[in-house]
Amino acid sequence: MADRSITRQLFDLAAPIIGLNVMTVLALAVDTAMCGRLPEADVALAGLGFATQVTFLLMVAQMGLTVGTIALVARAYGARQNDRVEHVLRQSTQLTILVAFFVATAGNGIAPLVLRAMGAQGEELRQALLYLRPLLTGTVFYYLLLLFAGVLRGVGNTKLPFWISLLTNLLNFAFNYGLILGNYGLPALGVRGAALGTVTSFGIGVVVYVFVLRAGVQEGITVRLKPTPFDRPLAKELIRIGLPAAMDMVILNAAFLSIIGMLGRISPAAVAGHGVGLRVQALAFVPGMSVSQATAAMVGQALGANNVERANAVVRSSLKLCVLIMTGLGILILAGAYPITALFGIQPGEPITEYTVTWMKVLGYGMPIVGIWIAFVGMLQGSGHTRTSLRINLVATTIQIPLSWLFGFPLGLGPLGIWVAFPLSFMIKAIWGSIEWRRGRWATTGARF
Numbered sequence: 001m002a003d004r005s006i007t008r009q010l011f012d013l014a015a016p017i018i019g020l021n022v023m024t025v026l027a028l029a030v031d032t033a034m035c036g037r038l039p040e041a042d043v044a045l046a047g048l049g050f051a052t053q054v055t056f057l058l059m060v061a062q063m064g065l066t067v068g069t070i071a072l073v074a075r076a077y078g079a080r081q082n083d084r085v086e087h088v089l090r091q092s093t094q095l096t097i098l099v100a101f102f103v104a105t106a107g108n109g110i111a112p113l114v115l116r117a118m119g120a121q122g123e124e125l126r127q128a129l130l131y132l133r134p135l136l137t138g139t140v141f142y143y144l145l146l147l148f149a150g151v152l153r154g155v156g157n158t159k160l161p162f163w164i165s166l167l168t169n170l171l172n173f174a175f176n177y178g179l180i181l182g183n184y185g186l187p188a189l190g191v192r193g194a195a196l197g198t199v200t201s202f203g204i205g206v207v208v209y210v211f212v213l214r215a216g217v218q219e220g221i222t223v224r225l226k227p228t229p230f231d232r233p234l235a236k237e238l239i240r241i242g243l244p245a246a247m248d249m250v251i252l253n254a255a256f257l258s259i260i261g262m263l264g265r266i267s268p269a270a271v272a273g274h275g276v277g278l279r280v281q282a283l284a285f286v287p288g289m290s291v292s293q294a295t296a297a298m299v300g301q302a303l304g305a306n307n308v309e310r311a312n313a314v315v316r317s318s319l320k321l322c323v324l325i326m327t328g329l330g331i332l333i334l335a336g337a338y339p340i341t342a343l344f345g346i347q348p349g350e351p352i353t354e355y356t357v358t359w360m361k362v363l364g365y366g367m368p369i370v371g372i373w374i375a376f377v378g379m380l381q382g383s384g385h386t387r388t389s390l391r392i393n394l395v396a397t398t399i400q401i402p403l404s405w406l407f408g409f410p411l412g413l414g415p416l417g418i419w420v421a422f423p424l425s426f427m428i429k430a431i432w433g434s435i436e437w438r439r440g441r442w443a444t445t446g447a448r449f
Helices: 002-035 041-078 082-117 122-137 139-154 159-181 191-214 232-264 268-304 308-335 337-342 351-382 386-408 414-439
Strands: none
Touching (some): 002 139, 002 159, 041 082, 041 122, 041 191, 041 232, 082 232, 122 191, 139 159, 139 191, 159 191, 232 414, 268 308, 308 351
């Protein structure tokens, strides 16, 4: 009965996160679709693609800081230490502003060099910079949105971030519709308009967060605007927890880049099919990753209350939910591979169609294994044991890349062999994660006070 109750709590906490994450994925799709209507759409979309890769790399630092903040906030909240929650929030806010200033300054300076290194040149480079510079300048707004949503998730409030995210996404759509294409009497600024519309909507979202938190909507959390001296021990703890989580994301991105590099040696159609499949994967991973994020919050709260038994029950429930959800989505992907491919306007019989379907089937069969691992990711992040997660991810990826090469080239399996190594790496992660769970060290080490 206790496990069923926890499963229900976990699902209720995760449901708004699913909505929030889906909106984040769809927001990028909407921006891309609008830029696809510009006169020189191919160049605009190419520039947007280059810029998106750069923005992801620059967001990694804040993602790590947010993971560290959530772990500390959840533990403090579970221990009923509201003063500690507020202190962590204030310190994290100041650190976020500092990191954002550094990213905005350094990013604007090195953006042309990074883009050229990625292969952008001529008009593609110009379009990428038109999009990047406003986004980099307004980095602080996006960083603060991530932070405030994460802190609220750490205390168990996922509904407020959902509604604020809905507001910012609607504003983003409206601003972009006007500024990209020149509607509502506004100038048609193309990709630069997409960036300006996004930054403006993010800025409004931050103002809303500050207003509602200062109004006491969430008990125990108040945003104080007056700066305070930096707490160096706390900053070190945030970095200790957050840095491995950030590196996790870098390693995962490196694994995907290696796949694209190998596919490019075989066929451009295979690369295109992989790109289409990644859009399906991004949406398919959202529900499981959302449960993982909710797991991190509940595990942190349980450990903060010194209730290891409850923390273990949360992990058990998370495993059941993640496997059930991801298996169901895997079955849908397997059954609807061709219809899903058709939604992207790809005609049957074309090489890209078969490549896309092959990748989606590999993905579909691997979804239950992915579900196991992402449940353990929530456990490790919630306990602050992110170094273990990094170690597992690093070893599995180090095995995956040569396996992709071995299956794809010497063994002659082509794209199928390159893709098959992806779920195999998740099998390694899932087995290792299960071992770490049963050892129990995650429940006694990690985030400290």
